[in-house]
Amino acid sequence: MNEYILELKKSKKLILSIDKKNKFFKFKKPYIIAGPCSIESEEMIINFSKKLKKIGVNAIRAGAYKPATFPVRKKINGWQEGLKKEGLKYLIEVKRITNLPIVSEIMDQYQYDNLAEDSIDIIQVGTRNFQNYTLLDFLGTLKKPVLLKRGTWATIDEILGAAERILAKGNNEVAICLRGVVGMPSYRHVFKSIRWAPDIMMIPALKELTNIPIIYDPSHSTGYRNFVPTISKAAISAGADGLIIEAHPNPEKSISDPDQAINILNLNEIIKFSKKYNKHF
Ligand code: PEP
Ligand code: MN
Numbered sequence: 389m390n391e392y393i394l395e396l397k398k399s400k401k402l403i404l405s406i407d408k409k410n411k412f413f414k415f416k417k418p419y420i421i422a423g424p425c426s427i428e429s430e431e432m433i434i435n436f437s438k439k440l441k442k443i444g445v446n447a448i449r450a451g452a453y454k455p456a457t458f459p460v461r462k463k464i465n466g467w468q469e470g471l472k473k474e475g476l477k478y479l480i481e482v483k484r485i486t487n488l489p490i491v492s493e494i495m496d497q498y499q500y501d502n503l504a505e506d507s508i509d510i511i512q513v514g515t516r517n518f519q520n521y522t523l524l525d526f527l528g529t530l531k532k533p534v535l536l537k538r539g540t541w542a543t544i545d546e547i548l549g550a551a552e553r554i555l556a557k558g559n560n561e562v563a564i565c566l567r568g569v570v571g572m573p574s575y576r577h578v579f580k581s582i583r584w585a586p587d588i589m590m591i592p593a594l595k596e597l598t599n600i601p602i603i604y605d606p607s608h609s610t611g612y613r614n615f616v617p618t619i620s621k622a623a624i625s626a627g628a629d630g631l632i633i634e635a636h637p638n639p640e641k642s643i644s645d646p647d648q649a650i651n652i653l654n655l656n657e658i659i660k661f662s663k664k665y666n667k668h669f
Pocket of ligand 1: 425455513567608
């Protein structure tokens with residue numbers, strides 16, 4: 389172990405341990421965040437969110453700002469890398485109707501100041517911005533929970549360091565989200581949508597070093613809907629405090645990430661499993 393990690397282990401009170409003021413601790417375990425990758429229309433996000441609430445989802449996820457790997461490829465009904473501010477307006481309606489917290493990504497302070505402050509309850513830092521220190525420092529000054537998605541390249545030190553950056557500025561409402569990492573899955577030529585390797589072992593590894601809640605993302609980490617239920621169960625069994633799952637009313641038709649979206653029946657089954665088995669941790 390390196391010195392910093394050894395120090396963390398030795399000090400009974402871990403540097404990164406956070407007190408019970410962290411709102412994520414108040415959330416019921418398992419904390420299930422679910423919804424479409426992107427907001428596609430007002431009607432879609434409102435109707436689908438009502439259904440998600442009925443099956444016991446704790447928070448709605450839906451992207452307004454979508455940093456696509458290929459930025460100019462897709463333009464559908466005004467959607468290009470998300471509906472942006474228009475999408476954030478719909479999220480305010482979703483919150484009013486469902487009374488559930490909203491999880492969504494922002495990439496800079498401008499987006500936060502332009503409606504995201506009012507429409508998003510849990511700010512998602514996407515994998516691409518995991519080490520955007522200006523953004524993390526800014527989020528550290530807020531009184532809003534942050535869901536910090538692991539960079540696809542990040543080591544355990546870098547995960548702890550990025551979380552510490554937000555905590556150090558005074559915001560202790562942080563959860564770490566594991567969402568798959570670079571690797572060379574040897575089945576990629578068979579299951580073409582697979583891009584990342586699930587990082588399940590990081591759950592017990594982080595649990596040894598910090599009490600920051602860990603949310604697992606079985607959607608991006610698998611990239612393939614048939615594997616989402618299995619990897620969700622594996623993450624809960626490994627001690628994850630919650631899951632963030634991409635679900636869609638018509639998964640194959642999803643504007644973004646269509647291969648990994650699951651339908652509401654599969655989501656319901658995952659929620660039931662998670663409620664039953666997370667009690668062991
Ligand atoms: C997402 O949650 O839709 C997303 C873009 O995730 P990531 O930043 O992990 O790729
Ligand atoms: Mn997505």
